[in-house]
Amino acid sequence: DAGVTQSPTHLIKTRGQQVTLRCSPKSGHDTVSWYQQALGQGPQFIFQYYEEEERQRGNFPDRFSGHQFPNYSSELNVNALLLGDSALYLCASSLSGQARYGYTFGSGTRLTVV
Amino acid sequence: EDQVTQSPEALRLQEGESSSLNCSYTVSGLRGLFWYRQDPGKGPEFLFTLYSAGEEKEKERLKATLTKKESFLHITAPKPEDSATYLCAVEDYGGSQGNLIFGKGTKLSVKP
Numbered sequence: 389d390a391g392v393t394q395s396p397t398h399l400i401k402t403r404g405q406q407v408t409l410r411c412s413p414k415s416g417h418d419t420v421s422w423y424q425q426a427l428g429q430g431p432q433f434i435f436q437y438y439e440e441e442e443r444q445r446g447n448f449p450d451r452f453s454g455h456q457f458p459n460y461s462s463e464l465n466v467n468a469l470l471l472g473d474s475a476l477y478l479c480a481s482s483l484s485g486q487a488r489y490g491y492t493f494g495s496g497t498r499l500t501v502v
Numbered sequence: 503e504d505q506v507t508q509s510p511e512a513l514r515l516q517e518g519e520s521s522s523l524n525c526s527y528t529v530s531g532l533r534g535l536f537w538y539r540q541d542p543g544k545g546p547e548f549l550f551t552l553y554s555a556g557e558e559k560e561k562e563r564l565k566a567t568l569t570k571k572e573s574f575l576h577i578t579a580p581k582p583e584d585s586a587t588y589l590c591a592v593e594d595y596g597g598s599q600g601n602l603i604f605g606k607g608t609k610l611s612v613k614p
Contacts, residue, residue, distance in 0.1 A: 480545075
């Protein structure tokens, strides 16, 4: 049973460019959340998708946008990249209403903006 | 505003030397408190969910406890393979499920 799959694993982009990160949730899960983890920090909530809609958003600018597809997979898009966007981007999946089983995280995408 | 503070930031133990990690939290209404383990360059790995004060959960050498203001992760007779960063997170009733507020973590090193 595959867990959460994220692609690509590493990415280097230039300031001002746009990037798309992808996430396939664990089998049976219907909810996807995205987090940003800077070096030495805990993950920070970006937003969550359920039933193809953004259900909640953290304190991130509109440059961060996302999408969820009918098969529950999700994309995170970041426009006009800044040096400060360099971080590990994590995707977490869950089954709505089943928080007691925890949220399953992928291994992340390491984004470096130069 | 929801807050999670973990201490210490780093902890170095000898193999077999038991200790505890602390997680202090402030939320308007606790939906759940989560402990995760994170290895370098990897995503967090789920350990426990705690819901109410007095609750305890165990897994191998790890035991998590919860009070109204803090949680402890007790590590009994640790081994080098327990070396990792341990993250604590809370979920507030005011937010949607999956909106976790994380602390900065405690980096644990266990020397043989």
